[in-house]
Amino acid sequence: MEKTVLVTGATGGIGKELCKLFAKDGHTLILIGRTKEKLKSLTDLLQQYSNRIYVILYDLRKKDGYEKILNEIKQMNLQIDIFVNLAGFGLYGEFLTSNLERQEELLMVNLNSLMALCYFIGKDMKQRNQGYIINFSSISAFFPGTYMASYYASKAFILSFSLALERELKPYHVSVLALCPGVIDTPFYKTAGADETKSDLLDNLKPESAAIFARKAYQVIKKRKSHYRIIGIKNKVLIFISKFLPARFLSYLIENIQKPKEEK
Numbered sequence: 001m002e003k004t005v006l007v008t009g010a011t012g013g014i015g016k017e018l019c020k021l022f023a024k025d026g027h028t029l030i031l032i033g034r035t036k037e038k039l040k041s042l043t044d045l046l047q048q049y050s051n052r053i054y055v056i057l058y059d060l061r062k063k064d065g066y067e068k069i070l071n072e073i074k075q076m077n078l079q080i081d082i083f084v085n086l087a088g089f090g091l092y093g094e095f096l097t098s099n100l101e102r103q104e105e106l107l108m109v110n111l112n113s114l115m116a117l118c119y120f121i122g123k124d125m126k127q128r129n130q131g132y133i134i135n136f137s138s139i140s141a142f143f144p145g146t147y148m149a150s151y152y153a154s155k156a157f158i159l160s161f162s163l164a165l166e167r168e169l170k171p172y173h174v175s176v177l178a179l180c181p182g183v184i185d186t187p188f189y190k191t192a193g194a195d196e197t198k199s200d201l202l203d204n205l206k207p208e209s210a211a212i213f214a215r216k217a218y219q220v221i222k223k224r225k226s227h228y229r230i231i232g233i234k235n236k237v238l239i240f241i242s243k244f245l246p247a248r249f250l251s252y253l254i255e256n257i258q259k260p261k262e263e264k
Helices: 013-023 036-046 066-075 100-128 149-172 188-192 210-222 233-242 249-256
Strands: 005-008 029-033 053-057 082-085 131-136 174-179 227-230
Touching: 005 013, 005 100, 013 029, 013 036, 013 210, 029 036, 036 053, 053 066, 066 100, 082 100, 100 131, 100 149, 100 174, 131 149, 149 174, 149 227, 174 210, 227 233
Parallel strands: 005 029, 005 082, 029 053, 082 131, 131 174, 174 227
Antiparallel strands: none
């Protein structure tokens, strides 16, 4: 059955692949992004599968203005059936030598915008007694993130927040899922400054194709799974083992995996 799907972070590697899968299944898509050119390019790509593609140009780094998103959705005369929170970015390096303004922007996008949109859209879903919210956490949520402290912490927040929201919305037939991918081959690491030129992260943990990951994630979404899901056998084993190790050792482990190359 056709659904209306709202996607933040739609133009990223995972977002683009997921949107293609939703469009191929005949769903109506509302794409949120801050770059007009990227949104147009994605819309052109998706229109070969569906002509029900809508765009909202909005920068989630802003501290207010979510009403703009809600008003535009109302003007489209659409109700959100599935809400996919993919927007987010990371920053690599020592926290105290980083740019504080950029750290605050990270929290705005990764946490504040996710929380606010879950609040407004979740309210509507609760009223209608139906809906599905998918928040993208990460396997990072299970570790202390040495050299990516705020990013790892933001993913831990998303996981915890989603699990709590799931329990609160369950009586109203609204499902909530936190998806936890591992290392995926997208521009994320270059943007964060954590690619092969700066860190051994991608050498130590081989990235998975965004298209392959998106197909796995989409199967989980189609089954309307809730709670949280770790995608990939290796990631599941890694998280399972981590539960038996002390936090101090995990912090040391991540430090050595992600340590800047000039420090080795």
